Amino acid sequence: MQAATSWDLKFRSTNLTASTARSTNAMSKRVNFLCGYRSKRFSFRNGVSVSRTDWQSSCAILASKVASVEDPGGLADKIAVVNGHKNSSVDLSLVHVETTNGKLSQVQPLTITDLSPAPLHGSNLRVAYQGVPGAYSEAAAGKAYPNCEAIPCDQFDVAFQAVELWIADRAVLPVENSLGGSIHRNYDLLLRHRLHIVGEVQIPVHHCLLALPGVRTDCVSRVISHPQALAQTERSLDNLTPRAAREAFHDTAAAAEYIAANNLHDTAAVASARAAELYNLQILADGIQDDTGNVTRFLMLAREPIIPRTDRPFKTSIVFAAQEHKGTSVLFKVLSAFAFRNISLTKIESRPHHNRPLRVVGDGSFGTAKNFEYMFYVDFEASMAETRAQNALSEVQEYTSFLRVLGSYPMDMTPWSMSPTEDA
Ligand SMILES: O=C(O)C(=O)C[C@]1(C(=O)O)C=C[C@@H](O)C=C1
Missing domain, CATH: 3.40.190.10 (Periplasmic binding protein-like II)
Incomplete structure (x- = not known):
């Protein structure tokens, strides 16, 4: 093997699983994780930690540390083609290469860099995503946060928890695809967790x-x-x-x-x-993919919201529930609150109202009907820093029993390119 070259890549792989993100105290988890890792009392299967009772309440994490990779046959060129897109803007330094000459590398001991606290800014942002290296969500994390440390998680829920527990700084999660539609699970999790949407990225998905x-x-x-x-x-x-x-x-x-x-x-x-x-x-x-316009939209989530601005296109995402007994006219009124202010909606999604899934209607003379209750998710093209958006929301509040702003964030305005052929 050749000596280290400038293409030596320093990669880390931390793989979060549901059991590892279950505890409530981030600090103790971090400590437990480090102890657990050091003692090597847990085993691995396919590079993924196998849970142990004494490790279940700890925070994480399998770390497959620094892998020195030479550049046989132009690895740099090869990974410049991500997701089939030669000119991809995805930064690949986040990539978790766990292989050395095609073989899984050995788990390496922790170094001082593992002990550093989570950075809030800069290139070392820890970004949780669902999947394993090579997933589109990893590419989305790289587009959203170039040079980030992407943290694979086995479930969407774990990615949310990783941010809540300070194991990660951000989560990047898919919410909808132009062909396949909404990823409902993430809509439900947005409501269940208290994270804020701080951005969006769209990735052309080339299968x-x-x-x-x-x-x-x-x-x-x-x-x-x-x-x-x-x-x-x-x-x-x-x-x-x-x-x-x-x-x-x-x-x-x-x-x-x-x-x-x-x-x-x-x-x-x-x-x-x-x-x-x-x-x-x-x-x-x-x-x-059945259509070249196959794009998945991902949301970036953080513990704190960003300050909305007006100097670039912003989108705002809200979720609301209609006041009981107000019927379908509520939806009409809410939508008109935006329409009258010339605010375009880009998305509306309804999900079951988990706290109040059914509404019984009718006085009994003909029996009773059971209507389903919904949570409505709406994305609109305006920043919460704009007066028209603030006015629209105060009007919406009048018709709703529940209203939450999930985030006000810059729109992904990346120039459109559909396929690698068109990129070239
Ligand atoms: O499986 C992956 O690679 C993912 O990142 C997940 C996912 C999704 O959840 O929709 C993301 C993008 C593609 O639309 C297909 C799958």
Whole structure:
């Protein structure tokens, strides 16, 4: 192996799981984590910590530390193509390369940098995302916070908790896709947790069909991926693998990793080109999303809100519940509060009202009807620093029993490019 080059990459991988983010005291967790790590009393499977009772209340974390990676065959060039997009603005220094010459590297001991407190600013921001390296959410974290330390989490909920417990500074989570629609789980979690939306990023999602080297497409009997990714490639898969069963997986990159780790010759994954690189899979088909306009919108979440401004386009996200017995006219009134002030809405989503899911109506003469109650999520194009937005919300408050501003944040105005071909 050559001596370290300028392409030696210093990567860290901290993988949060549900059990590791369960405690309420961030500081004690951090300490427990460090002790747990040092004592090496827990074991690992596929680079993921296996929970132990004496470790369950501690904060985290598997850390696979510094991996020195030489640059065989132009790694720099290879990872400049992320998600199939050559000119991607995604900064790759966040990437968790755990492999050295294709093999998983050994877990390394902690160094002094592990003991430094969470930075609030700058490039060392710790950003939690759901998935494993190679997931689109990781690319979103890199676009949102170049040079950040991306922290993989096994569930959305864990990413929220990681920020609440000061293990991470930000979470970056998908909320909707232009083809697949809303990721409802994250809407519900936004309400359950007290984090603030501080930004949004949109990522063009360029899917590939991946399999072990040598596997032919007609030998694939099962395709695994994140349900959203399967939905976004439905028609392509009908053509490419018409007889293959489709199975949901936690995230796209985890599906790729699973095939590689289990040497599955009959299974393919829908995932990114970067996942193919990371897990040594071949690309059977490239650009298999059913429409080139396949974009996922991610939200950045923090413990504190940002101060809204008026010098650039801002978006504000709110959630509200209608006053009881006011019926559907409430929604009309709320929407008109924005319309009369020329505030455009970019999104409206309804979710079950978990505290009050049903409303019984009718006086009994014809029986009673059970109407469902909803929480409405609305995104509108204005900053909370604008008087028109403040006035609109004070009007909305009159019609609602519950109103929360989830965040007022800069809109992602990245110039549009749909595919790698168009980038070139
Ligand atoms: O599985 C991944 O790679 C993810 O980042 C998750 C996710 C999603 O939740 O929608 C993100 C973007 C794509 O739309 C497909 C999947």
